Amino acid sequence: MTPAARYGAAIEILDAINTGTPAEQQLTRWARGARYAGSKDRAAVRDIVFDVLRRRASSAFLGGGDTGRALVLGLLRGQGADLDAVFTGQGHGPSPLDPSEDVSSALADAPRDVQLDLPEWVLSALDADHGDDATGIAQALRDRAPVGLRANLRHGTQEDLTTTLKALGHNSIPHDAAPGALVLPSGTRGLHLTEAYLSGLFELQDPGSQGLVARCPAQPNTRILDYCAGGGGKALALADAYDLDITAHDADPKRMKDLPERARRAGVSVQIAEQVPSDAQFDGIICDVPCSGSGAWRRAPEARWRSTPEQLETLCATQAQIVDDCVPMLAPGGWLAYMTCSLFAAENADQAAAILARHPHLSTEATWSTTPLNGTDGFYLHVFRAAS
Numbered sequence: 001m002t003p004a005a006r007y008g009a010a011i012e013i014l015d016a017i018n019t020g021t022p023a024e025q026q027l028t029r030w031a032r033g034a035r036y037a038g039s040k041d042r043a044a045v046r047d048i049v050f051d052v053l054r055r056r057a058s059s060a061f062l063g064g065g066d067t068g069r070a071l072v073l074g075l076l077r078g079q080g081a082d083l084d085a086v087f088t089g090q091g092h093g094p095s096p097l098d099p100s101e102d103v104s105s106a107l108a109d110a111p112r113d114v115q116l117d118l119p120e121w122v123l124s125a126l127d128a129d130h131g132d133d134a135t136g137i138a139q140a141l142r143d144r145a146p147v148g149l150r151a152n153l154r155h156g157t158q159e160d161l162t163t164t165l166k167a168l169g170h171n172s173i174p175h176d177a178a179p180g181a182l183v184l185p186s187g188t189r190g191l192h193l194t195e196a197y198l199s200g201l202f203e204l205q206d207p208g209s210q211g212l213v214a215r216c217p218a219q220p221n222t223r224i225l226d227y228c229a230g231g232g233g234k235a236l237a238l239a240d241a242y243d244l245d246i247t248a249h250d251a252d253p254k255r256m257k258d259l260p261e262r263a264r265r266a267g268v269s270v271q272i273a274e275q276v277p278s279d280a281q282f283d284g285i286i287c288d289v290p291c292s293g294s295g296a297w298r299r300a301p302e303a304r305w306r307s308t309p310e311q312l313e314t315l316c317a318t319q320a321q322i323v324d325d326c327v328p329m330l331a332p333g334g335w336l337a338y339m340t341c342s343l344f345a346a347e348n349a350d351q352a353a354a355i356l357a358r359h360p361h362l363s364t365e366a367t368w369s370t371t372p373l374n375g376t377d378g379f380y381l382h383v384f385r386a387a388s
């Protein structure tokens with residue numbers, strides 16, 4: 001595909017997304033029908049679509065509308081790109097621009113929420129929760145995220161992995177959020193197909209996510225419950241760091257389907273429990289609760305536009321319930337790590353304060369958080385300790 005044809009495809013896909021089809025679904029549908037598109041074309045079209053979704057409000061402002069064409073036009077204007085090289089009208093490229101598509105305003109004339117590509121209510125919450133950092137965080141959410149890796153330290157050091165990746169043509173940089181964390185530039189692809197990955201040398205995981213686990217006060221040979229295990233990112237990181245008796249649970253067990261294979265590849269052991277007996281006791285419990293995901297909105301760019309204050313309220317109620325379900329399973333003197341990939345205090349510090357108020361036998365052992373300003377996704381951790 002020519003570069004212009006890739007933009008043409010992105011315009012069609014964005015028009016379909018505008019009718020309510022989720023972006024992933026529409027990208028898959030397009031790729032199935034576009035046999036002529038190679039893997040590089042598919043990746044490039046996906047990047048354009050996701051770039052637009054991350055910058056949807058500013059692209060609509062600069063493109064003079066919210067059709068697929070206007071959004072792509074606005075994105076390119078914002079990037080200062082050569083518009084005539086894209087709107088060529090040749091092959092499958094978009095038709096040439098019409099004078100009616102000229103927009104005289106600069107982005108600096110737009111309201112702040114438009115400039116920062118966030119719904120107004122989200123920006124107000126970030127301002128309230130992050131003060132002077134809010135603008136920088138919002139700006140970071142407009143860009144692609146770097147690729148994060150976790151070296152499986154049972155297979156080698158962070159330095160060993162850096163050397164292996166270098167031999168594969170990838171320059172990785174250590175990240176100080178966790179002992180095995182590395183980052184590579186956004187857009188690094190195909191790592192999961194390398195022998196290094198298949199033989200268990202690393203997992204794909206944001207350094208911030210690794211930082212949460214690195215701060216859990218696990219002691220060797222203790223019983224740990226990962227109550228919202230999902231794909232097992234936290235359980236696997238913990239199992240790599242210590243010899244533990246780890247039980248992984250999720251309300252939707254299908255989400256754990258890849259966990260046994262990932263554990264096998266990493267050379268660690270994690271037991272799967274579809275049900276956890278209510279009288280079970282654990283020395284440590286991880287509550288990696290379902291949340292707005294606002295800390296990771298660079299990776300799921302549609303989510304910011306679909307999120308609502310009402311959804312946030314429902315999520316907060318679920319988070320509180322999950323912790324309340326877990327607290328009775330905490331052995332005397334045990335720890336509970338409440339964690340989110342959210343930037344909102346409502347899901348983070350406010351929840352922690354409410355948990356302490358509801359469960360007076362818990363105290364705060366540690367807290368930690370990170371935002372995209374640190375080169376990670378946004379995460380929050382609150383470690384509680386039960387009285388012995």
Ligand SMILES: C[S@@+](CC[C@H](N)C(=O)[O-])C[C@H]1O[C@@H](n2cnc3c(N)ncnc32)[C@H](O)[C@@H]1O
Nearest residue numbers: 228229230231232233234250251252288289290
């Ligand atoms: C943030 S994700 C977990 C990500 C995972 N820990 C990881 O690191 O890959 C939250 C998970 O909570 C699960 N969940 C939602 N409600 C739950 C509940 N009431 N009890 C247990 N798990 C729940 C969801 O199915 C989802 O997999």
